[in-house]
Each structure stands twice: as structure tokens, then as C-alpha cells.
Amino acid sequence: MAFKVMVDGRAHEVEIVRRRPHLVVRIDGREHEISLPGDIGDGRQTIEIAGLPMHFTRAQSGDRAFIRVAGRTFEAGIVDPRAEAEGSGGGHDHIKAPMPGAVVSVHKAVGDSVARGETIVTIESMKLQTALVAPRDGVIAELYCKEGESFEKDEMIARLQSTAEGVRDDA
Amino acid sequence: MMKHVAADETVPQDRAVPFRKILIANRGEIVCRIVRTLRELGIASVAIHHRVEDGAKHVRMADEAIEILGDTPVAAHLDGKQIIAAALSAGADAIHPGYGFLSENADFAQAVADAGLTFIGPDAQTIRLMGDKISARNFADAQGVPVAPSVMPTGDIDAFAAAASKIGFPLLIKAAAGGGGKGMSIVRSPSELSEAARIAASEARRYFGDGRVYAELYVERPRHIEVQVLGDGNGNAIHLFERECSVQRRFQKIVEEAPAANLPAALREQICSAAVQLAAAANYRNAGTVEFILGADGRFFFLEMNTRLQVEHPVTEMITDLDLVRTQIEIAAGHGLPLAQNEIAGHGHAIECRICAEDPERDFIPETGTIHYLGVPEAPFIRFENALDAGQKISADFDPMLAKLVVYGATRDEAIDRSIAALGELAVLGVRTNTDYLAKVLGHPAFRAGHLHTGFVNEHRTDLAAAEPDTATLDTVLIAAALGFREFRDLAFGVPEPHATIGHWRN
Numbered sequence A: 001m002a003f004k005v006m007v008d009g010r011a012h013e014v015e016i017v018r019r020r021p022h023l024v025v026r027i028d029g030r031e032h033e034i035s036l037p038g039d040i041g042d043g044r045q046t047i048e049i050a051g052l053p054m055h056f057t058r059a060q061s062g063d064r065a066f067i068r069v070a071g072r073t074f075e076a077g078i079v080d081p082r083a084e085a086e087g088s089g090g091g092h093d094h095i096k097a098p099m100p101g102a103v104v105s106v107h108k109a110v111g112d113s114v115a116r117g118e119t120i121v122t123i124e125s126m127k128l129q130t131a132l133v134a135p136r137d138g139v140i141a142e143l144y145c146k147e148g149e150s151f152e153k154d155e156m157i158a159r160l161q162s163t164a165e166g167v168r169d170d171a
Numbered sequence B: 001m002m003k004h005v006a007a008d009e010t011v012p013q014d015r016a017v018p019f020r021k022i023l024i025a026n027r028g029e030i031v032c033r034i035v036r037t038l039r040e041l042g043i044a045s046v047a048i049h050h051r052v053e054d055g056a057k058h059v060r061m062a063d064e065a066i067e068i069l070g071d072t073p074v075a076a077h078l079d080g081k082q083i084i085a086a087a088l089s090a091g092a093d094a095i096h097p098g099y100g101f102l103s104e105n106a107d108f109a110q111a112v113a114d115a116g117l118t119f120i121g122p123d124a125q126t127i128r129l130m131g132d133k134i135s136a137r138n139f140a141d142a143q144g145v146p147v148a149p150s151v152m153p154t155g156d157i158d159a160f161a162a163a164a165s166k167i168g169f170p171l172l173i174k175a176a177a178g179g180g181g182k183g184m185s186i187v188r189s190p191s192e193l194s195e196a197a198r199i200a201a202s203e204a205r206r207y208f209g210d211g212r213v214y215a216e217l218y219v220e221r222p223r224h225i226e227v228q229v230l231g232d233g234n235g236n237a238i239h240l241f242e243r244e245c246s247v248q249r250r251f252q253k254i255v256e257e258a259p260a261a262n263l264p265a266a267l268r269e270q271i272c273s274a275a276v277q278l279a280a281a282a283n284y285r286n287a288g289t290v291e292f293i294l295g296a297d298g299r300f301f302f303l304e305m306n307t308r309l310q311v312e313h314p315v316t317e318m319i320t321d322l323d324l325v326r327t328q329i330e331i332a333a334g335h336g337l338p339l340a341q342n343e344i345a346g347h348g349h350a351i352e353c354r355i356c357a358e359d360p361e362r363d364f365i366p367e368t369g370t371i372h373y374l375g376v377p378e379a380p381f382i383r384f385e386n387a388l389d390a391g392q393k394i395s396a397d398f399d400p401m402l403a404k405l406v407v408y409g410a411t412r413d414e415a416i417d418r419s420i421a422a423l424g425e426l427a428v429l430g431v432r433t434n435t436d437y438l439a440k441v442l443g444h445p446a447f448r449a450g451h452l453h454t455g456f457v458n459e460h461r462t463d464l465a466a467a468e469p470d471t472a473t474l475d476t477v478l479i480a481a482a483l484g485f486r487e488f489r490d491l492a493f494g495v496p497e498p499h500a501t502i503g504h505w506r507n
Helices: A081-086 A163-170 B028-041 B057-061 B073-077 B080-090 B106-114 B124-131 B133-142 B157-167 B190-208 B265-281 B313-320 B324-332 B412-425 B435-443 B471-484 B486-494
Strands: A002-007 A010-018 A023-027 A030-035 A043-049 A052-061 A064-069 A072-078 A094-096 A101-106 A119-125 A128-133 A138-143 A156-161 B021-024 B044-049 B064-067 B094-096 B171-175 B185-187 B213-217 B223-232 B237-249 B252-258 B285-294 B300-306 B349-356 B373-375 B382-386 B401-409 B427-429
Touching: A002 B471, A010 B471, A010 B486, A023 B471, A030 B471, A043 B373, A043 B471, A052 B373, A052 B427, A052 B471, A064 B427, A064 B471, A072 B435, A072 B471, A119 A138, A119 A156, B021 B028, B021 B080, B028 B044, B028 B057, B028 B324, B028 B382, B044 B057, B044 B080, B064 B080, B080 B094, B080 B106, B094 B324, B106 B124, B124 B133, B124 B300, B133 B265, B133 B300, B157 B171, B157 B190, B157 B213, B171 B190, B185 B190, B190 B213, B223 B265, B223 B300, B223 B324, B237 B265, B237 B313, B252 B313, B252 B435, B265 B285, B265 B300, B285 B324, B313 B324, B313 B349, B313 B382, B313 B401, B349 B412, B349 B435, B401 B412, B412 B435, B471 B486
Parallel strands: B021 B044, B021 B094, B044 B064
Antiparallel strands: A002 A010, A002 A072, A010 A023, A023 A030, A030 A043, A043 A052, A052 A064, A064 A072, A094 A156, A101 A119, A119 A128, A138 A156, B171 B185, B171 B213, B223 B237, B223 B285, B237 B252, B252 B349, B285 B300, B349 B401, B373 B427, B382 B401
């Protein structure tokens, strides 16, 4: 049985090879025997991997785990295969907020054509201003925000359509 | 590390301060830090908070707390009228502004005084003088404090550009009312000048409501050296040595230390004396910081004066054993300076790392989240200045600085080693922070060698980027992660054997 675990955006396979007498897992082809002291909760922990104590600090939040090992913090999540199957097409058409904040100014209107790299809106978050630019050439199909409005991380700010689509819409 | 020079059981009658209750017009770690000193002095504390800060640590730690209203939390903390009314209703004698927010707002300082309260800081006139970069610079120049060659603004951008280009390149364009790197840019050739001035002016207008910009000689590989001063308001001033704050990102400090690394004694004396000269000439009252840029050729220039407690003040406290908040309060009470210059001695080395909610791998973009676990290193030589709680949401409402890790060592090397160990032990889980990045900065050979300048982060960005974890680390992470997921645990431990082989995750 293999689980797909994402660490900092990269997927790895963690496979349960044996459960008794000790848990043995295979990670990207490497097999490890694991001894657990008890339940895995939040905080500082030690587990034995192949007989060697490994220290880490962890915190769980829903389907995400934050793990600090060897002076580094990693973010991990388990991949739901169904969600994975739905895929991630059309990413180039959506301009999403990279962080939570507020809109300082909107430079384009619906129907305007934009060139790749052109600023669509300027946002501000924690005193930093950032320009959100067009990821490709196109026409603004939709703008989801006005000046002064605030938004959360990953919220949709604008949608692009190709220049050809825009012409068709106008006709 | 917080020893006091006059830490007797009973405060001598002539040093007793007339304040019984002080309102702290701030939030977060600095409120907690100020409350500690107030408690030692037997003064009651009043915290203020916006609705979103209900139950926050600074609110719990103070003796009283008053809610302030505002469309946004920041707007509430900038509402001077409301804060003064809160101080009056609580029966406070004085207001300590902390840093940021209203701490350098001359009108607020005046309004506090007009309300019959003591503002723990300089008078409004001094704040105004130092708050405007141009008037501060002219004042410094008139006192014989070195200032960089510069051109003052005129209404005519083209005339300004023509005059600026006479200084030579590179040039730095700055907003007169600026701070925090806003409206600031480096211009390397005459052709870029007019456009850069126009952009800086428009940015300055947007941020500060004041479009005046000026240009000055840009010092390549500059070090940021600042001097902690204390003034009694009657023309007497002393310094508590310098701090180096050269490691910056987005024009904001992330690592500060005292003393500065490898600063020749004569040069150190010159810089500290210049700061004292400025503070004395201004009849400065309060703790303050005079900032300089120092070029590789040993020339140094006045940058600005901060008329308040500085974020990085703990490093100075560690090497001088003085409590700067206590000093501020005693000065505000009219007791003058705590010591004479020749009684001040520095020892050892202290480093402060600013722990920020941000992603160093993505140009230090601010991050949000919830702190799910907080693990703090503890040792007699560590101060972890914070107001964090497990479960606390980190929103975009305030500055991304979460906490300050301040570490003392007998030598700079010891302070570095101890800081790296403390950063390794610190666990702020649930929001991305710069903790690991800071450990890389301190461990970098150029940092250890003291080869610092304000472009350090950019110069060493390749070395400072996170490396791929080794397989032992990665596998530990994956196992630690998998064990936390119910689906994995059920299969590994809980489910009877036959079902385990089916597994609902299988496609």
C-alpha cells in the first residue's frame, strides 16, 4: 500500500511494506524499519529509523503537517488521489493572489488586451506593494476585485482569455 | 541578562518615578517587554487592543486592557485621540509609544502633553525636526555631523535631475518623509534619473502624502551602523555604543548586533561622538538612535535619527546591562541620565534575529497561517522577545515580524554559535518563517568574517538559498508526516490485516 506524500511541493511515495513485528516502509525505493515510542502528537518527538534515533518537532493541521528536522522546517501533505486525477489545467488564465492583502489600484478593465508581464492590479500586503502581471498575452475576461477590497491568499483576482476568444465574444 | 545598575531592593527616593500607571500605545512583543520593566518599577500597565487582538498575550500580560475601535486594527492603533481618551479614562499618568505606530508622530506627542499626560519620548518639536529627513539632515550638517552630498527637492523634477547628476553616480533617490525603503531607488546613470525621480515622488505621495524627494550620493557596499544615545532634554547626552544592522532585506533589518564587527576603535569613537553631538545639540530627551551609513573607505554619513525605542534595543541592553525602557521612564520623570559616559562599559557580544512570517525562497513575501506549535529555546543568554501563543492566527493585519531571538556570547563567535543553535531549536510551526534562513545567514563565512554590507542578502543569495535535504532528513520528514495522517495510521496499525491490503486510497 503506497501513500503519496508531498514535501514542499514535491511528491514522494511512502509504502507500507510490512506491519509486523515492526513497521517497515519503503520511500522512493529505500526501506526503513521504524520503532515508535507511542502516539505521534504535536511537539518534539523521537522515533527510531533503522535503529537510529531521529529527532523532530511536528504540528498537524488538518491535511497538512509541519515538520522540523535538522534545523529545517518542512511542510507536508498527503495527496488525495481523486483530487490529483482532476488535474490542474488552465492555470495560465487565472491570476491569483500570492498572499492575502488589499487592492491598491486596478490598471486594466474588462475587455482590455494585455501583453505578458503587463501589470493588471497592484496589491498591498503587510506594507509591501506587489504588481500582479499577466502571465501571457490576452484579454481581461473578468476582474474580481475593486480598489480597496481585500482578499485571501489564492483568491482569484482576474481571469484572462486569449485574444481570439475576445474577438469572438465581441462579435 | 537584565541587570540594573541601581537594582536595589528599594528605589532611592530621588530616583522614584512619579508615574503610577502607564498606557502602552502599541501591541505584541514590545508591549510585553515594556510591561516587564513597569512591573519591576511597581508601575501599573494599560494595554490597548483592537477586537481582532482579543485575548492576545500583550492584553493578558498588562494589568488592564482597553479595546480601541477602528475599521482596521492598524487604523485603531493609529487613532491618537481614542488612545489618549483611553489613557485618561484608565487614570494613566503617561503613555509609552513603543516603536512604530504613533511613536514618531509629533502631533500625537503634542496631544498627549496637551491632555496633561507625559509622553515617554522627546517633545513634539524634536520629533518633527528628526522626522523630516531633510530638516534632520540640515540640522546634522549644521552641527558638523557628516552628511552625504545631496540635492534637495525643488518643484521642478528636471531641474532636480540636472542638479542631482552633478553629484555623480550612483545616486540614491529618497522620499523626504520616507522610511522602510518606500520611495527609494538607486540610479546608476543620468538617463534613468528623471524617470526614477518621478516614480519616487509618486510613491512618496501615495505612502506619505508628501511627494518631496531628494537625491544623495549612494555609498557602494554600505554598512548600517547606528548609535544608541540617551539625552536628558537639557543638552546632556551619552551613547551606549553602536549596533550594526547591515543584514537587510527589502531595506529592512533582519539581523542586528552589538558591537559592530571589526570596527576600528578610532572610527567607532568618531561615529559614537558624532551621534552624541547631534543628540546634545538637539537638547534631545529620551533614548534615541542615530543611524549612519559607513563606506568601505571609512567615510560615514548621517542617515536619520529615530526618536524612540528601537526594535533592536535588546542587543545594547545585553552588552551594557542597562534597561533602556527603565532609562526612558526615568528620563521622562526628569531624573536625567542614568550614568556618565565614562561609567558606561560594554562587554561581550549580542545578536538579534528578527523572526518573520515570510518566505525567503520567494523574495521574502509575507506569509500567513496559524501557529500550531511553538517551541522556544531557553538559556540564561537568550531573550526570546515575543507575544506568540499556540493557536494564534498570523494575518496580514500587522507587520510580518513575529518575534526577536536575542542571544549573548562572550565573543562574537560564541554569540553566532549560540544563535545558530537557538534558531535550530526554535520551532514556530504552522506559518512559514525565515528561521532557517537566518541560521544560514549567521553560519555564512562572510557573516562570520564580519564582511557585512546592506547588499549582503542579495550578494550571497545563491549560498543562502535552501539546499535539497539529504535523504536521511527527507525520509525522516516523510515518515514523521505519514505517521500523522489518519489514513496512514489506520493502515499501518489499526485496520485488520485483510482490509489493509485493499486500502481506500488505491486508485
